[in-house]
Amino acid sequence: MPKVSRVSTSSVPRPEPAAPSRPSGPFGLPRFARRGTPEGAVPALALFAAVRLAGIVAVILTNTLRGRPPLRTLAHSWDSRWYLHIAAEGYGHKIWLTPHGAVQTDWAFFPLYPALIRALDTVLPLTPGQAALLVAWIAAAVAAYGVYVIGHLLYGRGVATALVGLWAVMPHAVELTIAYTESLFAALAIWSLYCVLKGRWLWAGALAALAGLARPSGFAMAGAVVLAAGYEAWHRRGRVPWRLWAGAVLAPLGFLGYVLWVGTRVGDLFGGYFTVQSAWDSRFDFGAGSARFVKALLLHGGGVVYTVALLVVAAGVLLFALLCLDGAPLVLVAFAGILVLLVVAGSGSFSSKPRFLLPAFPLLVPLARALARTWRVRPGQAVLVYGALTLVSLMFGAYVTAVARSPL
Structure with missing residues (x-):
């Protein structure tokens, strides 16, 4: 009898995950045949953790060299102090009078992060600062895993890994690991996007x-759903199932509920929250404030932070155009597009605008x-x-x- 040679299964290349079939309409939800846990998440998450841990170490070393407490700027920078005060004392106990006479109150900050x-x-x-960092770090890991899962679902393992890696080295990615709300908001929004892609509308x-x-930009997530x-x-x-309509009704309730609650405290149900935000120079002015800033920066120059902020916002607009041309599902396009719109057409400190784009990971899909x-x-x-992107991110983050x- 002729011998039958055995072929080792390890030598046979494993097939790539089947690409999702798309509906006939543009930007529609793909129909996925594969279910279960995506493969290859551990290396991607290890890369994310290593980069962001290096970012934390860079901040600690910079603080040490400057003779400052090593962890202080991680847990007690700018908005962090407001969140920690709300966590300790509740609302209505902290105000700040600006040099221009505006009265800034803690009602401008949304409640989920201080509650956690x-x-x-x-x-x-734990101290409040340590608790704030723990929430931020856990949320950042959950968000990174969500980025991988969505990338794997739509484009496969290679693009998913690249997507997580690029998200880890965004210029302002250090703010995913300080006591700010970006990582918490990103985790909730990203997994909400995943649930839309999978048709789990109630979730x-x-x-x-x-x-x-978690954040005022929760409006973007509600709008996308x-x-x-x-x-x-x-x-x-x-x-469509009734769950779709129920999910659409649920989506804006968090944002609207807090806005109306602030309105009752201020005495103006529908306009009170926006009055509070105007004291922080935060309003939708159709890009007038951004245009004035860009003009002043081009005419008179500015520091590194503001120049990088302008480049990040400009890149966000360009990447959004590429994302639309890529034919991504509408929920991703809508989420990223609303965040870009809020950044470009809203007023406020321009140095803070890049961090508002941190949760908009779909913008990185063309690059990934x-x-x-x-x-x-x-x-x-x-x-x-x-490697070059990582070095720039670590240096700029520190x-x-x-x-x-400049305000973060």
């Missing part, structure tokens, strides 16, 4: 509502696809590019957190 700080501080032997609406209790639900209902001619292609063809070149006096 207070809860951890109550049950664990999508509930997570969007929680995101609306509502727009995606409306498009899906229109595309399927109304033949390009980086994944480069890795397959020229891995050395991909490593060199990513500078903006521990050296610069």
Whole structure:
């Protein structure tokens, strides 16, 4: 008898995950055949953790060299102090009178993050600052895993890994690991996006509502869920489950609930919150404030922080155009687009605008696809590019957190 040679299964290349089939309409929700936990998440999350841990170490070393407490700027910078005060004392106990006479109050800050700080501080032997950092770091890890899962779902393992890696080295990514709300909001919003992509509308609406209790930009997540639900209902001619409508109703409740609560405290139900925000020079002015800033920066120059902020915002607009051309699902396009719109057409400190774009990870999809292609063809070149991006991110993160006096 002829011998039958055995072929080792380890030598047979494993097939790539099947790409999702798209509906006929543009920007529609893909129909996914594969279910279960995506493969390859551990290396991507390890990369994210290593980069962000290096960022924390860079901040600590910079503080030490400047003779400052090593962890102070991580837990007690700018808005962090307001969140810690709310966690300790509640609302209505902290105001700040600006040099221009505006009265800034703690009602401008949304309640979910300080509530979590207070809860951890109550049950664990931690200081409020340590509790705030723990919440931020856990949320950043949860958000990074969500970025990988969505990337894997839509584009496969290679692009998903590149997407997580690029998100870790955004210029302001250090603010994912300080006592700010960006990581918490990102975690809730990203998993709400995932639930929309998978058709889990009740979960999508509930997570969007929680995101609306974390940051004012929760409006973007609520808008994305509502727009995606409306498009899906229109595309399927109304033949959608009741959960879709329930999720769409749930999504804006967190944001609207807090806005109305502030209105009752101020004495103006529908306008009170916006009056509070105007004291912080935060309003939707259709880009007039941004245009004045860009003109002044071009005519008179500015510091590194403001120049980088302008470059990040300009890159965000360009990447949003590329994302639209890429034909990504509407919920991702809507989420990123609303955040870009709020950044460009809203007033306020321009140095803070890049961190408002941190949760908008879909903007990185075109770059992630390009980086994944480069890795397959020229891995050395991909490593060199990513190493340069990492170095810039670590240096700028340490500078903006521990050296610069510009608002974060």
